[in-house]
Amino acid sequence: MSTAVDRSKRPFLIASIMLATFMIAIEATIVATAMPRIVGELGGFTYYSWVFSAFLLAQTTATVIYGKMADVFGRKPVLIGGTAVFLAGSVLCGFAWSMGSLILFRLLQGLGAGAIAPVTMTVIGDLYKLEERGRAQGMMASVWATSAVIGPLAGGVIVDTLSWAWIFWINLPFGVLTIAGFILFLKEKIEPREVRIDYAGAGLFTVAVVSLLVILTETDAGAPLLGGLALLFLLSGWLFLRQERRAPEPIISIALWGRRLIATSNAATLLAGMALIGLTTILPVYVQGVLGRSPIVAGFTLTMLVVGWPMAVMLSSRFYRAFGIRRTLRTGSLLFPVGAAVLLFLTPQSHPALAGAGSFLMGFGMGLISLTTIAVVQDSVDWSMRGSATASIIFARSLGNTIGATALGAVLNLGIAHFGSGALAAGVHDVLNRPDGLADLAADPSVRAVFDQALHWSFWGVAGVAVLTFVAIWLIPIAPRPAGARPQEAEIEAAAEPGPATVGH
DSSP: OEEOOOTTTHHHHHHHHHHHHHHHHHHHHHHHHHHHHHHHHHOOGGGTTHHHHHHHHHHHHHHHHHHHHHHHHOHHHHHHHHHHHHHHHHHHHHTOOSHHHHHHHHHHHHHHHHHHHHHHHHHHHHHSOHHHHHHHHHHHHHHHHHHHHHHHHHHHHHHHHSOTTHHHHTHHHHHHHHHHHHHHHOOEEOOOOOOOOOHHHHHHHHHHHHHHHHHHHOTTSOHHHHHHHHHHHHHHHHHHHHHHHHOSSOSSOHHHHTSHHHHHHHHHHHHHHHHHHHHHHHHHHHHHHTSOOOHHHHHHHHHHHHHHHHHHHHHHHHHHHHHHHHHHHHHHHHHHHHHHHHHTTOOTTOOHHHHHHHHHHHHHHHHHHHHHHHHHHHTTSOHHHHHHHHHHHHHHHHHHHHHHHHHHHHHHHHHHHHHHTTHHHHHHHHHHTSTTHHHHHHHOHHHHHHHHHHHHHHHHHHHHHHHHHHHHHHTSOOOOOOTTSOHHHHHHHHHSOSSTTSOOO
16 A cells, blocks of 8 residues: 655645544643533443543553554544544534443444544655654654643633533534545555454454453452452453464463563553543542642643643653653653652642642653653554554553553542442442532541542552552663763664564664
C-alpha cells in the first residue's frame, strides 16, 4: 500500500488527523470532571468506574485489530469507519437514561476510538520521511497537551452551564470535519496483502479482562459467582497465552514481551497507567465532594497533572543530554510516588492547591516515564520490530488504565462500606445518586467524613501502585552512560538484549 498526498494538501490532512486526535485526547479528562454530575442524575455510583473501564477495554482490544485492518483495507476506510463509530457512540452517550446504558454506549465509543490513535500514527509514518517525522509527532504531542489542559476546564463549564450530555455531543462538529478531511485529502493506492487478524486472541483477551473487571467490581457477590468468574479468568487467560504462542500474527508477541528490557518497561508502563487513571477518576470527586469546590476548581486540579506531563516531555531532551537516559527515567519514577504521597495529606480543610501539587508531580513524573520507556523500547529492537515494540507499550498503558479504573473504583466502594457501617454507607450512596449530591455531601459532616476516609483508601491504592512503578523502573536494564558517549544511543545499546533484534550503531 502507498499513501500519496499532494504537498499543498498535506497540511489539510494533518489538520484532520489533529482534529481526530483531539477528540479522543479530550475524552478522558472532560468525562472525568463531569462524571460526579452524571452519576447524580443517572444514579448507580457503584458502577462509576465502569464508565471509564468500558471505554478503555473496547479501545484496548480494538486497537490491535484496527492496525491489521488498516494494512488490509487501507488507512482511509478504517479511519472514516472508526470515527463514525466513535461519533455514533458519542451521540448515544448523551441520550443515556441509566448507568447501564451509558456503559454500553461508552463501549461503542471505545470501539471507534480504537481506530483513531494507531491508524493516524501510521498515516504520519506513511506521509513523512524519518528525518521529517519528528516535527509531525511534535504537533501530535501539542494536541494531547492542549486537549488535556482544555478538557477538565471544559467539563466543569459544561456541567455548570449546560446539560452533561454536551460533553459527548461536543465531539460531533470535530468528527464531521475530520471525516470530511479524510474523504477529501487522503488518497491511497492499496496493494493486495494477506494479513491474518488474531480474532481468537482478541476474543479470549476480552473474556479474560472482562471477567477480572467484574470480579473487582462485584466484590459483594456470592462466593459461587466470584469463584466461577475467577475460574473463567484463569481459563481464558491460559487459552489466550496458548493462542498467542500459536498465532502467526499474535496480538501480543510472547517472544518480544519475554525480553527483560521490554518486559520491565511494559510492566512499569502498565502500573503507571493504573495509578494515573486512578488519580484521574478519583481526584475530581474528592475536590467536589470533600473539599466542597465547584467542578471548575476540580478541573483545575486535574489540569495540573496534564500541565506537568507535556512540560516533562518538552524538557526531556535536555535531561537526556545533561543526565542520561537512566537518571532521567529514575527521576521520573521517584516523582511519581512523591506526587501520590502528597494526596495522602489531603483533609476536608485542605486548599485545592495541595491536590494540584500532587497532581502536577505525578504528571511530570509520568511525562518522563512514558516518553523515556518508549525511547528505550524502540531503540532496543531492529526497525522491522519497532512497530510491535511500540504497540506493546501502548497496549500495556491502555490495559493498566482499564484495570486501574475498575480496581481503584472497587477500593472506593469497599471503603464506603467499611467506614459507613451499613446504614451510613447506604446514605452516602443515596446522596451521591442525587444531581447535586456532591454539594450536599460536602455540607453533611458525617457523610463527608465517611467519603473522605473511603477516598483515602483509594489514594493509598494509587500510592501503592506508584511505589510498584518506581520498583519496576529501577529493574529496567539500562547501563550507566559511559564518559563522553552520546546519551541515548550508548545507554540503549548497552541495555539492549543481544541477538539479531539489537540495534547496531
